[in-house]
Amino acid sequence: QVQLVESGGGVVQPGGSLRLSCAASGFNFNNYAMHWVRQAPGRGLEWVAIISYEGSKRYYRDSVKGRFTVSRDSSNTLYLEMNNVRPDDTALYYCAKVRGIFWFEKELSPDFWGQGTLVTVSP
Amino acid sequence: QSALTQPPSVSGSPGQSVTISCAGTTTDVGGYNYVSWYQQRPGKAPKLMIYDVTERPSGVPARFSGSKSGNTASLTISGLQTEDEADYYCCSYAGTYSFVFGSGTTVTVL
Numbered sequence: 193q194v195q196l197v198e199s200g201g202g203v204v205q206p207g208g209s210l211r212l213s214c215a216a217s218g219f220n221f222n223n224y225a226m227h228w229v230r231q232a233p234g235r236g237l238e239w240v241a242i243i244s245y246e247g248s249k250r251y252y253r254d255s256v257k258g259r260f261t262v263s264r265d266s267s268n269t270l271y272l273e274m275n276n277v278r279p280d281d282t283a284l285y286y287c288a289k290v291r292g293i294f295w296f297e298k299e300l301s302p303d304f305w306g307q308g309t310l311v312t313v314s315p
Numbered sequence: 316q317s318a319l320t321q322p323p324s325v326s327g328s329p330g331q332s333v334t335i336s337c338a339g340t341t342t343d344v345g346g347y348n349y350v351s352w353y354q355q356r357p358g359k360a361p362k363l364m365i366y367d368v369t370e371r372p373s374g375v376p377a378r379f380s381g382s383k384s385g386n387t388a389s390l391t392i393s394g395l396q397t398e399d400e401a402d403y404y405c406c407s408y409a410g411t412y413s414f415v416f417g418s419g420t421t422v423t424v425l
Binding site: 227229236237238251254255286288298300301302303306307308 | 316318347349351353355359360361362363366367372404406408411412413414415416417418419
């Protein structure tokens with residue numbers, strides 16, 4: 193069955209860096225684009241980034257552009273490199289696979305989600 | 316990238332129907348038929364309930380249905396059950412491979 197397991201969260205100071213990981217199994221990871229979505233404590237879901245199935249295309253929400261980098265590798269792992277973090281980046285970060293294979297707009301909505309990893313930005 | 320607008324809460328008795336609205340603009344909900352809905356129970360990850368406005372993934376009960384008119388999408392739960400009590404979020408494609416979520420709605424079963 194599909195499994196997504198996030199890790200790497202923790203407490204980081206403003207201006208610091210953190211790398212999140214998402215280990216995927218139970219599906220052909222190399223055929224699916226992947227999302228990062230976050231949820232601040234007690235708040236709603238917020239889309240963060242998407243990476244294409246082969247890693248060549250990456251898109252971000254405006255507030256993280258230039259600070260966050262999404263990547264993936266052949267070990268079935270998705271990453272989110274977070275630099276120059278701010279207090280408003282504090283959230284539970286989820287990875288999610290898209291619905292369909294390859295890269296079609298119609299099939300890029302998030303499908304299955306991991307359980308999330310918590311990032312807290314605090315002095 | 317402003318959040319789509321949902322009512323903070325809706326409620327109904329078991330067996331009743333409730334509808335959650337999701338208001339966007341012509342650049343997201345109104346511009347594409349790629350609206351999805353997610354159910355999130357406390358402390359749990361979101362679960363896909365509806366995709367492409369009206370489509371239901373296998374395993375999702377038929378009492379969940381979706382629709383769209385203009386810039387507003389809707390999720391209807393017919394025959395409300397106690398296990399439907401949760402937060403619900405809409406999500407729309409917003410062009411250039413970006414997405415936007417709704418503000419979320421808490422469904423309470425009275």
